[in-house]
Amino acid sequence: xxxxxxxxxxxxxxxxxxxxxxxxxxxxxxxxxxxxxxxxxxxxxxxxxxxxxxxxxxxxxxxxxxxxxxxxxxxxxxxxxxxxxxxxxxxxxxxxxxxxxxxxxxxxxxxxxxxxxxxxxxxxxxxxxxxxxxxxxxxxxxxxxxxxxxxxxxxxxxxxxxxxxxxxxxxxxxxxxxxxxxxxxxxxxxxxxxxxxxxxxxxxxxxxxxxxxxxxxxxxxxxxxxxxxxxxxxxxxxxxxxxxxxxxxxxxxxxxxxxxxxxxxxxxxxxxxxxxxxxxxxxxxxxxxxxxxxxxxxxxxxxxxxxxxxxxxxxxxxxxxxxxxxxxxxxxxxxxxxxxxxxxxxxxxxxxxxxxxxxxxxxxxxxx
Numbered sequence: 001x002x003x004x005x006x007x008x009x010x011x012x013x014x015x016x017x018x019x020x021x022x023x024x025x026x027x028x029x030x031x032x033x034x035x036x037x038x039x040x041x042x043x044x045x046x047x048x049x050x051x052x053x054x055x056x057x058x059x060x061x062x063x064x065x066x067x068x069x070x071x072x073x074x075x076x077x078x079x080x081x082x083x084x085x086x087x088x089x090x091x092x093x094x095x096x097x098x099x100x101x102x103x104x105x106x107x108x109x110x111x112x113x114x115x116x117x118x119x120x121x122x123x124x125x126x127x128x129x130x131x132x133x134x135x136x137x138x139x140x141x142x143x144x145x146x147x148x149x150x151x152x153x154x155x156x157x158x159x160x161x162x163x164x165x166x167x168x169x170x171x172x173x174x175x176x177x178x179x180x181x182x183x184x185x186x187x188x189x190x191x192x193x194x195x196x197x198x199x200x201x202x203x204x205x206x207x208x209x210x211x212x213x214x215x216x217x218x219x220x221x222x223x224x225x226x227x228x229x230x231x232x233x234x235x236x237x238x239x240x241x242x243x244x245x246x247x248x249x250x251x252x253x254x255x256x257x258x259x260x261x262x263x264x265x266x267x268x269x270x271x272x273x274x275x276x277x278x279x280x281x282x283x284x285x286x287x288x289x290x291x292x293x294x295x296x297x298x299x300x301x302x303x304x305x306x307x308x309x310x311x312x313x314x315x316x317x318x319x320x321x322x323x324x325x326x327x328x329x330x331x332x333x334x335x336x337x338x339x340x341x342x343x344x345x346x347x348x349x350x351x352x353x354x355x356x357x358x359x360x361x362x363x364x365x366x367x368x
Contacts, residue, residue: 023047057133060092064134065141073138085138093130181206187241202240209233213264220333221260224291224298228252231270231289238274245284246274256291259298259358262333268326269302269352277306277350285349293358300354308344323352330354 031041067088073081184206191199212230228250239246270289278285285305292299323342330338337357345351 057096057137060096061137064088064092064137068138068141069145073142089131089134090127092134093127096130096133183241184237191240198240202237205233205237205240209237219263222263223258224252224261225257227261227263227266228257228289230264231266234267234270235274235287242274242279242284245281246278247284247286249286249288251288251290253292256293256298259293261298261300261356262329265326265329265354266300266302269323269354272323273302273304273306273350273352277304277308281306296358298354298356298358300356301351303345303349303351305349308348308350309342311344330356 027043027047031043035041068085071081071084071088073085184202188199188202188206191202209230212233235246235248239248266289270287273287278287287305288301288303290301290303323340327340330340334357339353339355341353341355343351343353
């Protein structure tokens, strides 16, 4: 039995059980009324009458719910849906009357000639009640559908949260280049015996860098000053590895320090500059990182003195140097309102420029 079939059977059993309870309740109510007026209740007859009244709604429920799902009540187009459901009320009420009263005539041996007259009288007496039952079934159907969709949305949200957590873990693993970690640990191992103090400082710096990555793993944005703190930790380690071969220059506009930027957005760019532009060269090179504000936009630049990007498509440059992921993150965060430009500087070396929008005053900005 498929999942959909099981759901249909569960819905049918639930509606039948509810109608059975209504049958028993109505039977008890009718019997109590008879007792109150001084009559002796005919419990069996009352039960049969209420069975004829209620249980026929069970098969009709299925068709009513299908109809209401196919033709949902739209408040914006009430002039179309309201007359449609009003007509459906009378149709299903008539169908119920045909089944219920038809069985009533058979059980109580009503003469065929009297059937039309009795049918009109009985249907007219119960029509308003049947209309209320139709409205109740449709309303409960909408409530059930709302509950089902809410549960489904909660399940999807839970699954999305689980995927997001997994993505955060994967992002954290990818933030720190495995080659960087390997090279750092290898350098620490080489320094342990000949320069334990430097090895200890390098290990402390790596620990601080990993802790910083963990502490901010669930943040989408951080102030630029926090992003620069992480870069400083990374570059201090690289300076131990590369020594005088790595020269670093910061040109940071103080007004930009509290501007929010995507978390870890600069580190992969700086890693690329060190890995591809400076580390492979025997003479090393220089690295400059700058920030400024211009027309409500934050401009970040990372420049190295290495061989620069290979000539060609800038998107190919990004893919080859691992910057395609950085562009994807910026696209998700800012849409078309940002730019990431890779080029070779006029004086040599690679230059990566980011322009990010600043929406009003940052929540991290220090009040005047």
